Amino acid sequence: xxxxxxxxxxxxxxxxxxxxxxxxxxxxxxxxxxxxxxxxxxxxxxxxxxxxxxxxxxxxxxxxxxxxxxxxxxxxxxxxxxxxxxxxxxxxxxxxxxxxxxxxxxxxxxxxxxxxxxxxxxxxxxxxxxxxxxxxxxxxxxxxxxxxxxxxxxxxxxxxxxxxxxxxxxxxxxxxxxxxxxxxxxxxxxxxxxxxxxxxxxxxxxxxxxxxxxxxxxxxxxxxxxxxxxxxxxxxxxxxxxxxxxxxxxxxxxxxxxxxxxxxxxxxxxxxxxxxxxxxxxxxxxxxxxxxxxxxxxxxxxxxxxxxxxxxxxxxxxxxxxxxxxxxxxxxxxxxxxxxxxxxxxxxxxxxxxxxxxxxxxxxxxxxxxxxxxxxxxxxxxxxxxxxxxxxxxxxxxxxxxxxxxxxxxxxx
Numbered sequence: 001x002x003x004x005x006x007x008x009x010x011x012x013x014x015x016x017x018x019x020x021x022x023x024x025x026x027x028x029x030x031x032x033x034x035x036x037x038x039x040x041x042x043x044x045x046x047x048x049x050x051x052x053x054x055x056x057x058x059x060x061x062x063x064x065x066x067x068x069x070x071x072x073x074x075x076x077x078x079x080x081x082x083x084x085x086x087x088x089x090x091x092x093x094x095x096x097x098x099x100x101x102x103x104x105x106x107x108x109x110x111x112x113x114x115x116x117x118x119x120x121x122x123x124x125x126x127x128x129x130x131x132x133x134x135x136x137x138x139x140x141x142x143x144x145x146x147x148x149x150x151x152x153x154x155x156x157x158x159x160x161x162x163x164x165x166x167x168x169x170x171x172x173x174x175x176x177x178x179x180x181x182x183x184x185x186x187x188x189x190x191x192x193x194x195x196x197x198x199x200x201x202x203x204x205x206x207x208x209x210x211x212x213x214x215x216x217x218x219x220x221x222x223x224x225x226x227x228x229x230x231x232x233x234x235x236x237x238x239x240x241x242x243x244x245x246x247x248x249x250x251x252x253x254x255x256x257x258x259x260x261x262x263x264x265x266x267x268x269x270x271x272x273x274x275x276x277x278x279x280x281x282x283x284x285x286x287x288x289x290x291x292x293x294x295x296x297x298x299x300x301x302x303x304x305x306x307x308x309x310x311x312x313x314x315x316x317x318x319x320x321x322x323x324x325x326x327x328x329x330x331x332x333x334x335x336x337x338x339x340x341x342x343x344x345x346x347x348x349x350x351x352x353x354x355x356x357x358x359x360x361x362x363x364x365x366x367x368x369x370x371x372x373x374x375x376x377x378x379x380x381x382x383x384x385x386x387x388x389x390x391x392x393x394x395x396x397x398x399x400x401x402x403x404x405x406x407x408x409x410x411x412x413x
Contacts, residue, residue: 028102029053029101029102030103030104030105031053031104031105031108032105033104033112036048036104036112037075037076039074039075040074040075042071043057045057045074045075046101047070047075048078048079049079049096051104052096052102052103053101054099054101055101056070059099065085065228066228068225068229069229069232072232072233072239076112076113077110077112077113080124080323081232084231084356084358084359085228085231085232085359086359087195088201113321115321116323119323120323120324123323126371126372127357129371130360130371135364136357136364138198138363139363143197146184147188150184150185150215151181153180153181154178154181156177157174157181160177166283175294175295175298176298179298179302182295182296183299183302184346186299186303188211188215188346189212189216190227191362192204192205192208192212193220193224194359195359196358197361205220209264213264213266213267213268213270213271214270214271216271217268217275219265219267219268220267221264222264226242229241231355231358233327234328234332235314235315235316235331237317237318243316276288279291305392306348307348309386309392310332310334310349310351311351312394312398313391314331314333314384315330316331329382331355332351334350334352334369334384334386335351336388337349337366346362350365353365
């Protein structure tokens with residue numbers, strides 16, 4: 001389901017996959033939505049894609065995007081999410097064939113949970129238009145220049161110390177430049193993680209590991225495992241990790257981790273090795289630790305404010321089984337466009353368009369935004385755009401509201 005993992009599994013089904021109630025493999029059986037919805041448990045998972053019913057119970061453990069993101073759609077129609085996440089849905093469908101156990105009965109609607117069929121069809125028409133107009137194709141020069149400006153900031157920060165020394169003012173300026181390069185590298189790794197830069201998934205995965213690992217010192221697979229859950233079910237309690245408590249380690253049988261941890265650890269260590277080789281001659285070991293800690297402090301504030309001003313003030317609730325457009329719009333809002341806002345947020349000021357089309361290269365968000373707004377107006381779906389200042393103010397207001405609720409609950413428990 002989640003496009004963040006690399007497709008490497010064989011199409012040979014696991015024991016028990018693609019087997020209907022009669023014990024025969026294949027897709028000749030027909031089911032009602034009520035029957036499909038009963039299979040939504042950890043040990044029994046079915047889902048529907050384009051009216052085809054698949055038994056993913058065993059295969060979910062080997063899902064390249066992680067077991068959780070695909071399990072969030074157990075017992076549901078996953079068509080829109082399937083199309084949104086995968087760079088080449090037709091290729092992925094080959095891996096679904098052994099899991100096929102049947103299809104929806106002819107009398108059953110294509111959408112589950114009473115979703116608006118007209119809205120779903122209109123959004124699919126919009127996606128078809130987006131694809132036909134080439135808005136899912138990236139401009140390599142854009143991302144090459146973007147990577148170049150990150151590397152330039154890194155070089156200038158180091159060159160500053162080599163040429164003029166390590167006074168307090170120059171060290172502060174160096175820290176600001178490094179924090180900027182780290183924040184911008186965060187937006188770039190986000191692009192590669194969403195497979196929105198290269199035509200081939202494999203190259204996106206390789207460059208993602210380089211940017212998030214070597215340029216930032218973090219784990220690509222950890223990011224994928226969490227981030228695609230957020231996109232699949234934004235602001236949904238127990239399904240979106242961004243609004244749940246953070247687990248420091250993702251271990252056990254939740255995802256294939258043995259080789260993943262080794263590779264990601266190597267990439268991360270290459271970042272810290274490079275950093276200490278560059279800055280140890282100026283600050284020594286403890287001074288270098290203090291420098292990277294301060295840089296992380298600055299960068300983390302940048303990251304949190306940008307990412308949360310489009311989500312935290314929005315609606316948070318338990319699973320409501322909404323269509324893709326309605327679910328994403330209820331959990332996201334945009335920040336108005338400007339050259340600075342685009343650069344400062346890595347184009348995540350177009351959070352709505354990013355959530356609707358997660359594989360779309362960011363330089364095309366502003367082109368699809370008017371089309372999305374028109375579709376929302378047609379169906380009465382709120383499309384929110386805020387100023388940067390209001391977005392940040394709303395984060396504070398939302399936190400205060402939550403704090404007041406917790407305080408009231410504590411005082412009156």
